Amino acid sequence: xxxxxxxxxxxxxxxxxxxxxxxxxxxxxxxxxxxxxxxxxxxxxxxxxxxxxxxxxxxxxxxxxxxxxxxxxx
Numbered sequence: 001x002x003x004x005x006x007x008x009x010x011x012x013x014x015x016x017x018x019x020x021x022x023x024x025x026x027x028x029x030x031x032x033x034x035x036x037x038x039x040x041x042x043x044x045x046x047x048x049x050x051x052x053x054x055x056x057x058x059x060x061x062x063x064x065x066x067x068x069x070x071x072x073x074x
Contacts, residue, residue: 001035003040022057023025023055023057023058024057024058025059025060026058026059027062028042028059028060028061028062029061029062029063029066029067029068030042030062030063030068030073031063031065031068032063032064033063033070034063034064036063039061039063042061043061046058046061
């Protein structure tokens, strides 16, 4: 019984450790071009967030309606 408890405990600890070490990557989409003020602000924010979290949280930014057309976003 003690061996089973130790195995379960080590499994839980290893799962928790892998979740803490994983980085998150999100996607952001906009229909405006890269030169639009809102996109410049979004790119600045995502870069600063990546720096502040040491790359733990990053964004992949898609502009110009690549993922979703403008009509669907509005």
